[in-house]
Every structure is written in C-alpha cells, then in structure tokens.
Amino acid sequence: MWKRGFVGAAVLSLVAASAYASFFIAPTERTMGLIQRIFYFHAASAWAGMTAFSVCFVANLLYVWRRQPKWDSLGVSAAEVGLAFITIVLITGPIWAKPVWGIYWTWDARLTSTFVLWLLYISYLLLRTLIEEPDRRALLSALFGIFAFLDVPLVFGAIRWWRTQHPAPVIMGGPGSGLEPTMRAVFFFSVFALHALMAFLIVERYGLEKLRVELEIVRREAEAV
Amino acid sequence: MSLFANTTVLLGKELRTEFRSRELLTTTIVFILIVLVLFSFTFDPLSDEARRFGAGLLWLAFLFAASLMLQPCFLREQTNDTLSALRLSVSDPFAIFLAKLAANTLFLLLTELLLLPIFAVMYNVRVLPVLHWIALVFFLGSLGVSIAGTALSAISAQARMRELLLPLLLLPLLTPILIASTEVTSALLDRSPYVQWKGVGFLVAFDVVFLTALWLFGEYLLEE
Numbered sequence: 001m002w003k004r005g006f007v008g009a010a011v012l013s014l015v016a017a018s019a020y021a022s023f024f025i026a027p028t029e030r031t032m033g034l035i036q037r038i039f040y041f042h043a044a045s046a047w048a049g050m051t052a053f054s055v056c057f058v059a060n061l062l063y064v065w066r067r068q069p070k071w072d073s074l075g076v077s078a079a080e081v082g083l084a085f086i087t088i089v090l091i092t093g094p095i096w097a098k099p100v101w102g103i104y105w106t107w108d109a110r111l112t113s114t115f116v117l118w119l120l121y122i123s124y125l126l127l128r129t130l131i132e133e134p135d136r137r138a139l140l141s142a143l144f145g146i147f148a149f150l151d152v153p154l155v156f157g158a159i160r161w162w163r164t165q166h167p168a169p170v171i172m173g174g175p176g177s178g179l180e181p182t183m184r185a186v187f188f189f190s191v192f193a194l195h196a197l198m199a200f201l202i203v204e205r206y207g208l209e210k211l212r213v214e215l216e217i218v219r220r221e222a223e224a225v
Numbered sequence: 226m227s228l229f230a231n232t233t234v235l236l237g238k239e240l241r242t243e244f245r246s247r248e249l250l251t252t253t254i255v256f257i258l259i260v261l262v263l264f265s266f267t268f269d270p271l272s273d274e275a276r277r278f279g280a281g282l283l284w285l286a287f288l289f290a291a292s293l294m295l296q297p298c299f300l301r302e303q304t305n306d307t308l309s310a311l312r313l314s315v316s317d318p319f320a321i322f323l324a325k326l327a328a329n330t331l332f333l334l335l336t337e338l339l340l341l342p343i344f345a346v347m348y349n350v351r352v353l354p355v356l357h358w359i360a361l362v363f364f365l366g367s368l369g370v371s372i373a374g375t376a377l378s379a380i381s382a383q384a385r386m387r388e389l390l391l392p393l394l395l396l397p398l399l400t401p402i403l404i405a406s407t408e409v410t411s412a413l414l415d416r417s418p419y420v421q422w423k424g425v426g427f428l429v430a431f432d433v434v435f436l437t438a439l440w441l442f443g444e445y446l447l448e449e
Contacts, residue, residue: 116397119397123393123394123397126390126393127380130385131385132385136383139445140384143445144394146442147376147377147398147438148398150434150435151398154430154431155401157401157427157430161405
C-alpha cells in the first residue's frame with residue numbers, strides 16, 4: 001500500500017516539475033507568446049495518449065494470440081487512459097488555437113483525425129458494454145481494437161496529403177524544422193512526466209479491472225449456489 | 226478445394242440470395258435517393274455549389290447507405306444458424322469473408338453507378354467525360370467500405386443493439402475512405418477535371434491494409 005502511495009507521489013511531483021519547467025524554464029516563444037507554453041502539455045499529452053493506445057493494441061494482439069483475461073484487462077485499461085489523454089489534447093488544442101489562429105476549431109486533417117481517433121476508442125468502450133459474455137467481449141473488442149489501431153496511420157496519413165492549417169510536424173518533421181534546445185529539453189521532460197503518469201494510471205486501472213473480473217466470477221458462483 | 230474455388234461458390238450463393246428478393250439493392254437505392262433529395266434543401270443546389278459539395282454529399286450518402294446495407298450480412302446467417310454450416314464447409318474461413326465482401330462491393334457499386342446519372346442530372350454536374358475514372362474511385366471506395374464493413378458486421382452481429390452499433394463502429398473507421406474518395410471525386414467533378422493520383426493511391430493502401438488485417442484475423446471473428 002505504501003509503495004503505491006510512494007509511486008503516486010513520485011509521479012505527481014514529476015508532473016508538477018514539468019509544469020514548473022514549462023512555465024518558468026522554457027523561453028517565451030517569439031510570435032505566439034505565453035500561450036505557446038500550453039504546447040508542453042498539449043503535445044506531450046498527445047504522445048502519452050498515443051503510447052497508451054499502442055499499449056492497448058499490443059494487449060489486443062496478445063489477447064487474440066494467448067487468450068488470457070489479463071490482456072483483456074490491460075487492453076481496456078490502456079484504452080480508457082489513452083482516451084483521457086486524448087480528451088486533454090482535444091480540450092487544450094482549442095484553448096491554444098483561439099488566440100493563435102483566431103478560432104477554436106478548424107476542420108483540418110490533424111484535428112479531425114485526433115477527433116476520429118477519440119471516437120474510435122469511444123466505440124471500442126461502447127462495444128464492450130454491449131456484449132455480455134466475457135470471453136466473447138474480450139475477443140471481439142480486441143479485434144475491433146486492432147482494426148481501429150490500424151486505421152490510425154491511415155487517418156494520420158491524411159495530414160501530409162491534405163493538410164491545411166495545423167503546423168507541419170516540428171519534431172521529427174524533416175529538414176528546416178526543430179525546437180530551440182531549452183524548449184526541446186522541457187518538451188521531452190514533459191513527455192517523460194506524462195508517460196510516467198500514464199503508466200501509473202494504467203497500472204492502477206488494471207488492478208481495478210482485475211478486481212472487477214474477480215467480483216464478476218464470485219458473483220456468478222454465488223448465483224449458481 | 227482452393228480458396229478461390231470456395232470463394233466463387235460462396236459468392237454465387239450470396240448473389241443468388243440477393244437477386245431472389247433484391248431487397249438490399251432496392252432499399253439501398255431508395256435510401257440514397259431520399260438522402261440526395263433531402264440534401265438539396267440544406268444548400269442552394271446550383272451547379273457551382275454542387276460541384277463544391279456534391280462529391281462529399283454523394284460519399285456521405287454512400288457511407289450511410291452502406292452502414293445500413295451491411296447489417297444483414299452476418300445477421301442473415303443467424304436465423305437458421307447457417308454460419309456454422311458455412312464454417313464447416315470451407316477449409317479457410319477467409320473464403321466466407323471474401324465472398325461476402327465481394328458481394329457487398331458489387332451491390333454498393335451497382336447502386337452507386339445506378340444513382341450517378343440521377344445525381345448528375347439533379348445537381349447539374351458533368352460526369353460523362355470522366356465516367357471511367359469515377360467508376361474506378363467508386364470501386365476502390367466501395368471495396369474499402371465493404372472490407373471494413375463486412376468485418377465489423379461480423380462483430381456487431383454478436384452484440385446487443387446491433388442495428389445501432391454497426392454505424393457507430395463503422396463510420397469513424399471509414400473516415401480515411403470518406404476523405405480520400407471525396408477529394409478524388411471532387412477533383413473529377415471540377416470544371417477542368419483531373420485525376421488526383423495520391424488519393425487513388427491512398428484508397429488502394431486502405432484496401433490493402435484492411436484486406437490483410439481481415440485475412441490475418443478473420444477466422445477469430447467467426448469463432449463460436
């Protein structure tokens with residue numbers, strides 16, 4: 001129990017430190033000004049969300065291959081946590097966009113594709129609520145999760161094909177792009193902090209899901225008696 | 226029997242079932258027609274406007290129609306538990322999917338091509354000079370819709386609220402198809418039409434990715 005508290009406190013202080021770094025250590029961006037500092041939270045959350053969805057994808061594959069309920073539990077945990085992070089991205093994005101672009105939302109490929117990604121994982125969780133039998137629910141939702149994840153590169157492929165307003169990728173975006181060194185350091189620190197938070201949340205949610213599965217088994221046994 | 230032989234036999238069965246009643250085809254045609262008429266009230270359907278919105282409108286109607294048309298694909302097999310029989314009769318369950326998706330592609334393409342002249346007349350756009358290119362886009366788009374749709378209708382058929390569930394699962398997944406098909410089609414409906422090859426390539430990529438996924442994971446979708 002105390003170990004969990006310790007890890008939780010460590011993760012929280014990491015997130016707090018990254019918030020401090022993005023407010024006070026990173027230099028102010030020349031054209032956008034202070035509002036640009038939301039980037040350290042916005043883009044890092046997007047990366048953490050994508051990592052969570054990748055974890056979900058691997059768990060889905062492992063479930064289809066091995067058929068162990070733990071992979072199903074991991075899949076749903078990662079999907080929920082990833083959804084939380086992508087929700088943060090979808091909220092911080094408009095807050096950043098309003099002063100910079102003059103509008104909250106634009107139907108640009110990247111924004112739209114993130115929204116679609118969000119919808120896909122909402123559907124994944126929705127599908128899970130509509131299948132009673134645990135094994136079937138696990139298998140079918142794992143398969144849908146695989147299809148959904150395969151859709152992601154296609155959806156994101158649209159950014160380079162039909163891109164409009166969203167900035168071209170700054171990190172790993174090819175020649176001529178890149179971040180100022182301090183900004184870069186702060187950004188990757190934020191990425192690290194939010195990944196730690198994501199991992200912690202997935203582990204916690206996984207423990208909860210395991211309890212839930214156990215409860216379901218016990219309840220069914222009790223009904224049988 | 227080889228995969229190909231199995232698929233052709235099963236495809237024959239799908240086509241026979243459909244053409245006996247033509248239920249799917251007629252309902253889909255009427256549905257798309259209704260959507261096309263209703264859309265005309267949402268904007269000023271002049272030629273210029275139609276050229277700008279027409280392609281997207283058309284594909285949106287196709288996608289909605291497909292999400293309805295694909296419902297009975299596996300549901301139909303449940304009434305007499307014919308899916309078990311199908312599974313027993315073929316060595317590779319991928320044949321079942323191939324036959325169903327080929328049939329669905331065919332039905333979609335047929336309805337789309339039947340409705341194209343009506344769309345062209347109603348919205349005053351010229352399609353005749355680029356008809357072969359439009360047919361290509363319709364084929365690639367419908368193939369993608371059918372591949373993803375057939376796979377997902379196997380999932381939704383096993384869940385509660387299945388009639389509502391399929392569009393919810395399918396439509397977000399088809400976003401890349403909608404974007405690419407709309408882009409290519411609207412380039413073809415342009416005053417000076419041209420073929421947007423990157424869009425065509427994108428559609429091919431979508432079809433290949435999802436066909437491979439279906440080939441790899443299809444058998445699990447049909448597990449008892």
